[in-house]
Amino acid sequence: MAHIEWTDDLSVGIEAIDRQHQRIIGYVNKLYDNLHDRQLLADVLADTVEYTESHFGFEETMMEEAGYPYLRAHKRIHDLFIRRVAKYKERFVAGEDIGEELHDTLVRWLITHIKSEDANYSASLVAKFGRDEAKMTKKKSWFARLFGD
Numbered sequence: 001m002a003h004i005e006w007t008d009d010l011s012v013g014i015e016a017i018d019r020q021h022q023r024i025i026g027y028v029n030k031l032y033d034n035l036h037d038r039q040l041l042a043d044v045l046a047d048t049v050e051y052t053e054s055h056f057g058f059e060e061t062m063m064e065e066a067g068y069p070y071l072r073a074h075k076r077i078h079d080l081f082i083r084r085v086a087k088y089k090e091r092f093v094a095g096e097d098i099g100e101e102l103h104d105t106l107v108r109w110l111i112t113h114i115k116s117e118d119a120n121y122s123a124s125l126v127a128k129f130g131r132d133e134a135k136m137t138k139k140k141s142w143f144a145r146l147f148g149d
């Protein structure tokens with residue numbers, strides 16, 4: 001499984017979130033490029049985890065503000081994922097070569113999650129915020145981290 005290509009079927013119909021997903025895919029592809037370089041892998045792994053956690057926080061706040069009825073279930077899936085990745089991180093720190101396995105997991109998880117759970121909140125968020133990014137992102141402290149360079 002090599003690089004993931006962004007295709008239209010991954011769009012949740014909300015530009016701000018699509019861009020965050022595209023950035024996560026960028027990190028996962030970078031991970032693939034550095035599978036066997038421990039130092040680079042450590043850096044990319046840290047970036048991927050940090051950005052993904054901010055992104056989850058953003059999604060969860062948007063779902064909450066939109067009154068999305070399945071927020072709790074969605075948040076549980078995010079939390080499980082974070083714990084799963086933390087286990088890979090532990091194995092990595094213990095010296096294991098987990099790059100390929102982690103990459104495969106991330107690719108599979110991400111595609112499935114975006115196409116199913118994330119697609120499910122789309123209508124609720126659009127109903128609340130329209131497709132106006134400014135309405136979603138104002139007053140949000142993680143704005144710079146999620147949208148900056």
Ligand SMILES: [Fe+2]
Pocket residue numbers: 059074078113117118
């Ligand atoms: Fe999500």
